[in-house]
Amino acid sequence: MSQLQTSTTPPTGDEAPHRYTSELAERIEHYWQDRWEREGTFHTPNPDEAAAKGEDVPSKKFFLMDMFPYPSGKGLHVGHPLGYIATDVVGRFKRMCGFNVLHALSYDAFGLPAEQYAVQTGRHPRETTEANIVNMKRQLRRLGLAHDERRSFATTDPDYIRWTQWIFKQIFESWYDADADGGRGRARPIDELVKAFEAGEREVPGGRSWAELDDAERRRIIDDHRLAYISESPVNWCPALGTVLSNEEVTAEGRSERGNFPVFQRNLRQWMMRITAYADRLVDDLDRIQWPEKVRTMQRNWIGRSPGATVRFAAPGGELEVFTTRPDTLFGTTFMVVAPEHPMVEELTAKAWPEGTREPWTGGFATPAEAVAAYRRQASMKTELERQTEGRHKTGVFTGSYAVNPANGEQVPIFIADYVLMGYGTGAIMAVPGQDERDWEFAEQFDLPIVRTVQPPDDFDGKAYVGDGPAINSANDEISLNGLHKDDAIATMISWLEKRGAGTGTVTYRLRDWLFSRQRYWGEPFPIVYDEVGPISLPDSALPLLLPDVPDYSPKTYDPDDADTEPEPPLARVPEWVEVELDLGDGPRRYRRDTNTMPNWAGSCWYHLRYIDPANDERVVDPDVERYWMGPQPDRSADDPGGVDLYVGGVEHAVLHLLYARFWHKVLYDLGWVSSEEPYFRLFNQGYIQAYAYVDSRGQYVPAEQVEEVEDPETSETIYVYNGQPVRREYGKMGKSLKNIVTPDEMYDAYGADTFRVYEMSMGPLDQSRPWETRAVVGSLRFLQRVWRNVVDEQTGETAVVDEPADDETRRILHRTIDAVRSDMAAMRFNTAIARMIELNNHLTKLSAVPREVAEPLVLMIAPVAPHIAEEMWSRLGHSTSLAYEPFPTPDPDLLVDETVTCVVQVAGKVRDRIEVPPSVDDDTLQEQALASEAVQRALEGRGVRKVIVRAPKLVNVVPD
């Protein structure tokens, strides 16, 4: 084994030849990175792999993941590696605690960012993507991450695409049986649906029997049941990006999340995923996983489950159905509102205004038809943004017709208004101004009656009362809700509605099915071809279906505001690829390929499975391997769902990636491919590294590194100066245009990777965002230098430790430090763990020589955070193998209890004295000693003692009269 040779010629004049400088750090780091790679130090065995060698795989395992990066090509800044360093520290710590740790990093290489970068540089996306991955791997390798590189892949690898397409096929070839598993529902293979139709166990939609249908009719019925299906429906069309987008990719302002371009609603034929079938399980199972409450709340809100009731009102042209979460307030309905786009609007529009119609209701028009037409036109022209800026001002017109309130038989007027949205519930509401703020505003605007049906508290002075209280004014000949509180009143009303046939209990969701196709080049092609009837999936043997080369891979994009444009997928421009002759079992026939591609979320929906079985070309994942790494762990809880043990990433994927991945994983679970019900058991959101940027008087950003901080001589406030001119400081992101980028490469050059790692981990708690401060990094270098000097002689490079036993105090400090570092590491409080190690090291600095029994545990404790220098010191301490699998130090419990503790003696809450007592001291003795204290007597100033609070052994508080 070749040893690292440290130079004996000092880099500068008189400096110690073996001082831990950035140059030495770099040599140490390269040496150990090469050696780890050469020896396969971080190769993680799978159960089958271990068995092949006749070994057992460790029973304790830890599956650790980062949210994988897009290889963007812009290069990394110091904020990017924060999470990767943190997971590396966790992984190395867990490994030293005896866990079989699985940790690797892959690349999310499909999708818009990679494609846009390629468009900018005018090169093929595959070419730029691969170049970017190479560059990123280089930058990250320099960090010394303990990854099993055999498990690394990119979502653009043909081997990976194959299984992404295979999973799509699984979803396409299945349907959701809502009655399965006691009503919870489960995905089942589509064959089982066909059998149920054939056997007559399941009613065939349309009323005819399966035998009566021809092949095309059968296929259409089946296609309507698939979990991945094609639908012609209003979708989000973004002309500037040239593609459609999912609801999750559109902001509340109606713009694209990526690029912030306008998005328009268009009716288009697109692939959809039936994620709504899983809405209940996606909500319910949030209670079974360890995720930040914030993310769980965001997912709950996004899914938006609202229990309530649908109620049918008799109206001209048929029954008008509404959804309400408050059926208990039905007696308070004084009008109804339908969305302008509601299909019944025409039937509801009366020929003439009824007798006595008030002027404001008509909008100034002579007939309801004119008023309704004018309002609908006006509403359709409004953009999301205009509706928002109008705020809460309510508009609408009367349709001229009335409906009948099923509870009390009263006639209530029907309005159209744009505060009711077609996309939610039934697009129509029963308006209850007494208990709904929006309805109250509308009622005030149009002078409509208001009836309270919930008694507000006496001190309530608001308008609509949405809280709980006893029902009032809510009785007819058959039922009375009066006196009942909300939940009882709702239940009573629903059962009455159901008995009367006027309504049913219902649950409504905000979640919509997932729009899954994109008109882009750089994504997975759909493993689908079409004949005259519809889509047919390709056989598994035809996978992966790879992208053809195209003359122009950039999609057709348009003026951002030109809504009247059509998506034109790049793949449609390759007729020789689109038109294909295949034999799918009934002889060679001509088919058409799908010219859409999948969204970039597809690849990230299942990458956790590829990490655990990266080379499998027979199955998506081996069942034994999946059970070992991801299976449920009943020791965690009885209904543990399994999943990745720790998943670290930013909060920005709270409802996109994390929702989609949960959905796919549940489909795979239902179909029996995995044993875990959730992909990610524990989620941790790291904060961001922010930075200051500086703007001069013209509003231009100036290079942040050249800005000086000076004190204003007049006000003595800190001001910032660039080239002698004052500049204004801003706080926010790091970015090229902000001229405040600091790169890891700069940090490696100036300090080395270990210092950089220590600094990032010691800046503060991992889940908080904080500003980068380059000049503070030197503190971490000084710490490592001092550790190095305690272990290695700077003159000779030999170990400086002595084999004499440590003194008692040093030993106690060591074991207290071990104890604290262990619990800090386990809780991912790396900043405090590092602080404790600094304290211990500072103590060692004061000794004349450092005993081995202290140096070795310190080196091992530092290893997760600063692995290269730790390995080097470990080696110089005489160990020939890597410390990666050395047990993490454990504290001696006997050395954690002090022989004496300092007891604080307070008088009236103020500290007056300190006394040394044994830790086992009892209350009475302690009180006696405290009262005997001179300082206490002085502080009492002759006053009597009213009360003494004793918290042995640490505190006594004397309360004077």
Place this chain on the structure above:
RNA sequence: GGCCCGGUAGGCAAAUUGGCAAAGCCGCCGCACUCAAAAUGCGGUGUGUGUCGGUUCGAGUCCGACCCGGGCUACCA
């Protein structure tokens, strides 16, 4: 507007159940080393936890109101 986080020395931060506020890092000051500087080492340096009130023997920590900063959400019936 609603909901959720956060506010501790000049900056980043630490403080089991309420129990000595400020561990650690940067900065700043001084000294050593040096012809000098840098680097390094050693020593020193911050009257009080955003504001007001409450509970308590005791509050950074609990409760209420307000101020400031950040995030999510925004007619979802």
